[in-house]
Amino acid sequence: MYSNSEILFSRAQQSIPGGVNSPVRAFKSVGGTPVFMKSAKGAYMTDADGKQYIDYINSWGPMILGHAYEPVTKAIVDKAAEGTSFGAPTELEIEMAELIKSMAPNVDLVRMVSSGTEACMSALRLARGYTGKNKFIKFEGCYHGHADAFLVKAGSGVATFNIQTVPGVTAGVSADTLTCAFNDLEALTQMVKLNQNEIAAIIIEPVAGNMGCIPPVPGYLEGIRALCDKEGIVLIFDEVMTGFRLAQGGAQEKLGINADLVTYGKVIGGGLPVGAFGGKKEIMQHIAPLGNVYQAGTLSGNPIAMMAGYTTLKILKDNPAIYQELEVMSSYLHQGLDDVLKAAQTPYVINRLGSMISVHFSEKPVRNFADAAAANNTLFNKFFHFLLDEGIYLPPSAFETWFLSAALVREDIDKTIDAARRFFSR
Ligand code: KE4
Numbered sequence: 404m405y406s407n408s409e410i411l412f413s414r415a416q417q418s419i420p421g422g423v424n425s426p427v428r429a430f431k432s433v434g435g436t437p438v439f440m441k442s443a444k445g446a447y448m449t450d451a452d453g454k455q456y457i458d459y460i461n462s463w464g465p466m467i468l469g470h471a472y473e474p475v476t477k478a479i480v481d482k483a484a485e486g487t488s489f490g491a492p493t494e495l496e497i498e499m500a501e502l503i504k505s506m507a508p509n510v511d512l513v514r515m516v517s518s519g520t521e522a523c524m525s526a527l528r529l530a531r532g533y534t535g536k537n538k539f540i541k542f543e544g545c546y547h548g549h550a551d552a553f554l555v556k557a558g559s560g561v562a563t564f565n566i567q568t569v570p571g572v573t574a575g576v577s578a579d580t581l582t583c584a585f586n587d588l589e590a591l592t593q594m595v596k597l598n599q600n601e602i603a604a605i606i607i608e609p610v611a612g613n614m615g616c617i618p619p620v621p622g623y624l625e626g627i628r629a630l631c632d633k634e635g636i637v638l639i640f641d642e643v644m645t646g647f648r649l650a651q652g653g654a655q656e657k658l659g660i661n662a663d664l665v666t667y668g669k670v671i672g673g674g675l676p677v678g679a680f681g682g683k684k685e686i687m688q689h690i691a692p693l694g695n696v697y698q699a700g701t702l703s704g705n706p707i708a709m710m711a712g713y714t715t716l717k718i719l720k721d722n723p724a725i726y727q728e729l730e731v732m733s734s735y736l737h738q739g740l741d742d743v744l745k746a747a748q749t750p751y752v753i754n755r756l757g758s759m760i761s762v763h764f765s766e767k768p769v770r771n772f773a774d775a776a777a778a779n780n781t782l783f784n785k786f787f788h789f790l791l792d793e794g795i796y797l798p799p800s801a802f803e804t805w806f807l808s809a810a811l812v813r814e815d816i817d818k819t820i821d822a823a824r825r826f827f828s829r
Pocket of ligand 1: 425426427428463518519520521523546547548549559560608612613641642643644668669678803
């Protein structure tokens with residue numbers, strides 16, 4: 404007897420490459436059939452067979468308030484009745500930009516786009532246009548979307564599928580992409596010295612989330628900030644995951660460090676396609692039509708997407724207690740897993756910052772991609788499937804971060820910890 408997900412997956416593969424519209428959904432590294440979801444509410448998703456899961460992916464970050472959050476869905480429905488896309492400026496886009504500026508530090512001007520990829524590729528083009536330089540540095544295991552220049556030693560699905568060089572990304576494009584290990588300031592300093600006056604930007608996930616969750620070691624980001632100031636390099640914080648999640652002001656606020664440009668996605672759209680990039684006016688004013696760095700999008704600032712994002716951000720801004728609640732739940736999960744894994748006497752590391760957390764079955768600290776790749780990820784895959792069978796939905800890869808939503812309650816966390824305990828005592 405086949406499950407509905409198995410039937411749907413077989414049918415999907417007839418019309419969609421790999422049966423999915425984004426590779427990380429395909430369960431390729433953990434094995435098995437991807438679960439086809441039918442609906443979601445609060446902290447729970449229901450699959451095509453009617454099975455319910457406690458959700459620790461939350462659409463890979465966006466659903467910070469939980470699924471189908473009433474005020475957000477109502478705002479979307481009401482706005483849709485007024486028209487879905489005009490291709491002309493609207494007041495709501497101004498309100499969205501003003502709200503972002505009131506929450507995120509250090510943003511004078513912000514441009515809306517429709518994905519994190521668009522935000523990151525636009526920020527890189529802007530940094531290159533502003534400095535007149537071509538090279539940029541990214542970090543091994545960090546993922547900034549699928550624009551060609553970023554698909555060099557990238558994280559997320561590129562790491563999950565161990566794709567060393569992505570076909571179609573030309574040598575010409577990747578020649579200007581320099582890479583360094585995350586959390587290694589000395590290596591970065593050397594890289595900058597070897598490419599003196601040729602580097603337009605350093606782009607970094609201030610808290611890495613695409614090789615599991617890897618926070619910066621103390622002093623690391625401060626060192627990068629100082630290096631960029633000294634060398635005239637544009638520092639881009641890719642806050643697609645951390646933005647509006649770690650704090651209202653994201654990692655800039657949480658870690659107390661200002662970038663020159665910041666990119667956003669995920670939470671900013673409240674579950675609809677929204678990305679954004681912003682920063683100091685001195686740089687942002689080079690973006691067309693103000694300047695000549697061209698960037699555009701038919702659905703940029705789309706009214707429905709703006710309404711979903713605006714409503715979500717407004718709720719986060721007006722209810723700062725949500726961040727405390729997320730911290731309480733996340734540390735409760737952290738502590739519970741720590742107790743279970745310690746008792747299980749299996750090597751492990753739990754990395755966490757705020758409501759971003761990951762478990763690595765590693766004998767040593769996980770501070771960069773090589774550490775994450777060296778962990779016992781076969782054991783992770785078994786752990787993933789055991790919890791999935793128990794109705795607990797983790798990201799289907801050891802190279803991803805778990806995201807908590809404000810809809811989770813202690814009972815959900817207790818169920819998760821209990822399932823982990825049973826996995827290690829089976
Ligand atoms: P999107 O183009 O997928 O909206 O954003 C790209 C992106 C940029 N920067 C960071 C730090 C990101 O994490 C992402 C996207 N993250 C992945 C999950 N690791 C999205 C899931 C997917 O690819 O389907």
